[in-house]
Amino acid sequence: MRVSETVRIIGKMKESKDTYTLEFKWDVPAVPGQFVMVWAPGVDEVPMSLSRVGKIKAITVKGVGEASNAIHGMQVGGYVRLRGPYGNGFDIKKGRKVLAVAGGVGAAALMPAIKETGCDTIIGARSAGEIVLDDVARKYSKNVWISTDDGSRGFHGNAVQLAKEKMSEKDYDLIIGCGPEVMLYYLHKACKENGVDCQLSLERLMKCGAGVCGCCMIDDKRVCKDGPVFSSEELDLLSDFGTRKRDECGRIVELR
Amino acid sequence: MRVSETVRIIGKMKESKDTYTLEFKWDVPAVPGQFVMVWAPGVDEVPMSLSRVGKIKAITVKGVGEASNAIHGMQVGGYVRLRGPYGNGFDIKKGRKVLAVAGGVGAAALMPAIKETGCDTIIGARSAGEIVLDDVARKYSKNVWISTDDGSRGFHGNAVQLAKEKMSEKDYDLIIGCGPEVMLYYLHKACKENGVDCQLSLERLMKCGAGVCGCCMIDDKRVCKDGPVFSSEELDLLSDFGTRKRDECGRIVELR
Amino acid sequence: MGRLEIAFGRLRLERPGMVASGIMDETGDSMVRMIRSGAGAVVTKSIGLAPRPGHKNPTFTEVEGGYVNAMGLPNPGIDLFAEEMAVAIRAGPVIGSVFGSNAKEFAELAAKMEDYGASAVELNLSCPHAEGYGAEIGSDPKNVRSIVSAVSSSVDVPVWAKLTPNTSSISELGRAAEDGGAEAVVAINTLKAIVISAELRKPVLSNRFGGLSGPAIKPVGIRAVYDLRGALSIPVVGVGGISDWRDAAEYILAGASAFQVGSAVGTKGPKVFGDINRGLEMFMSDHGYGSIAEMVGVARE
């Protein structure tokens, strides 16, 4: 198993003022919801969900700091070293009627599952300029709904509120979600209240990505290997979910 | 690739007063003509042809010295560590009408090919007591002819003389052979005289078996990896064939 | 007494396999999971005096036959680690691994681990990628001896020394540990290594240097154990590339009284412990070994 490869960037697309998609030909098996470790030489290495999982793969990166901005600096024709794909991914054969709920760049992790299932999609963000990948979702989903906190586009409110509405309107079997942990926390709650199953993709600090170092623990689960996608029942048992994470030293950091 | 395995001996058969067959369940791919390195713990490790190549494999060992006699001491239920299978094996798809010519325990190397092709077989030895595996050959070959130097059984003369007769009687496309090198040398000559293609399995001192150490060279070919089976055209170019080998130190030893 | 039970020095474990230091053992919950998965004990992540973030990513990469890592000894510091220990020791035996830059620091850390309820302390004298720590001090027999002896005289629990294979004679390091009062030595830590990206023209790890672990180093680890068993009278704990029962058996036959599993927790998951336990029991009953102790060092005879 060769799990790291240096690949050439064959496409770069601007998704919003601070988000870019990079594409590469990289013919390794991957399933929706998996992620890779992306090296920004001299800077850092960070986990990024695969926003495409076929023979051509992609990552969609929001510029928030050193590493992500270094990745934004990469150009078509240049090389990038990837490790992975890692993690379990979504178990989407289970659900028949699926709704994908994304917060911000969390949409990246959901795109391959949306493509595979053609499910309905909600993408939420603070304001219109931060909505990404809705154009891609629209190619595969019958319904793509947008929510913005400031009401600058689509539903005025957050993605969870919108998801609640849709859950009561339509008969979903499964919600898949990715976004900020507070959002996912309330999404999980909403799903339970509506009796709908869910699978949510979480984030933690990652170093090895391969289930070895133990830095990404959420309770006794490794987000990199046992996750990043956790089922509703698993989430029920995770006392850290929505409440605590660990910093680089392994110290507890309260989320709220 | 796991190329060494400790397997259990599931069968042991006496073939003659100094030759035994050991069988083991060992489900790795092997082709007729390949060999294994067989460890006699505390004693030595020696190359042995596979006399069966299916899921149940076998070696047929003539007791000639320390290692072979130690292998004879192995019992059903005991363990033996094998490395391999090594080498190229016979290319028997090529030939349509095949004759197998064995000298003594060289019959071992030919058995899987005889089984696969059902070809005619000659087994030669010094005397009747040294003929082995003719019973096995008889299960698969239409014709099994025996030759003995002393005339105690079958044709009175050596296997090459008998092979010459059969070559002129019948229309063989390919001779496959294994046995003492002098015999093979004359067999090769006879084949050329009769315009029949041949593939002969040679022996040299072996250490790694894997084509690394270079102790088994015949001219610039590794008997363990480029061989042990060589085609007629290859044999034409091997000046060491029938004339020289190397000892443990790599010194030249004249064969005649 | 179960067939897999072991006792050496003053320690008794129900199962002979432990989680190696640095592998899913930085938090209380993860340590509990490892013990529940079949580990006989868990060795904690190596803990120092102060919180330490470790090296910047990349800290890890796969290579043929294993991993190369330079985590850089990230840890929350010994004081905060009290909480993790409190959770872990309720599930089973915990060996406290510590690293320091001198004998005094090691002694202080070990004493705290003892207070937290550690069954033994393991001194990391062998990490190959943290400046001023690990192998940088553990490659010199004099240091090994003085550190082990300082710790031994300040705690009551057994003191283990984890040795580096990056030396011309691991036996010499082992003898220094024994002379200093170690109750066991642990071998091996990772091999000094570096990984370079051809296209990106740089060492991959931020620290440049790292340590090689996994199946690739198994024959090196087995040799270290074999050598140490011949040179010492204290028990040897084997670690390096163990990923199934056969690997574990080989280490034990070479002279290991117990073993640890690191990288295979990544490749096979925590269930690797249960699998090894079952396989070892079958092997033992097939070959007529009544206890692990009967197997120790048999291949040396």
Next chain:
Amino acid sequence: MGRLEIAFGRLRLERPGMVASGIMDETGDSMVRMIRSGAGAVVTKSIGLAPRPGHKNPTFTEVEGGYVNAMGLPNPGIDLFAEEMAVAIRAGPVIGSVFGSNAKEFAELAAKMEDYGASAVELNLSCPHAEGYGAEIGSDPKNVRSIVSAVSSSVDVPVWAKLTPNTSSISELGRAAEDGGAEAVVAINTLKAIVISAELRKPVLSNRFGGLSGPAIKPVGIRAVYDLRGALSIPVVGVGGISDWRDAAEYILAGASAFQVGSAVGTKGPKVFGDINRGLEMFMSDHGYGSIAEMVGVARE
């Protein structure tokens, strides 16, 4: 000058990859084959004063990621080796590898290799499994220096020292070689290792100990080259686990001026040299390197 040509010290090779010592290089014909397969030079099997059968079988076994061998330095002795050299040097450059138990023996062997037409001599100060030879004497910088210096003063051809990785500091050994007058160092020889059969309760190799080679040791070899390049001013020849152009490129970028291939001759066959040459040329043209020299040590910057 071809893109793959290299020149270092007084040596000029058309291609940067050589056959490592001990790999299909004990007979004239086999050495010719390796050069025809694309090797820039062939390093001979290590040759001693007298014929030597080496250890009894088993001398070799596969392990995960490589091989463990203890051939025990079999060779026909320097006098008979004259014939093999006579055949080989007609095909291309041959580096004569020699082993002895003291400086005088090394000097005598090297002088004969020079007479036979060797382009350089490589001193085996690093074989890990022959009593009284190799690493047993090559682990001590003082020995390395005195042997290299004795040989350097008795032959005109370049003298290379092949170093052992079984040490806490390969740079120290490299400095000793440089001080002794070596024109290059070669790193690494195999890692000390042992393989045990669980069922048969014994070390597999007749010599018990052996040396680990192949992909498993690549990150260790690259680290050795990286360290040596930083510590020395003479060229470093990289060896250990190279089996494709990317491995070769990584060694060169880490600081190797040339490289050697051993185990991969078994897994990929002699054609490995042609494959590496083609791959390297493509890599170089893709990345704008005009010569191997331009690549040397780039990953160190």
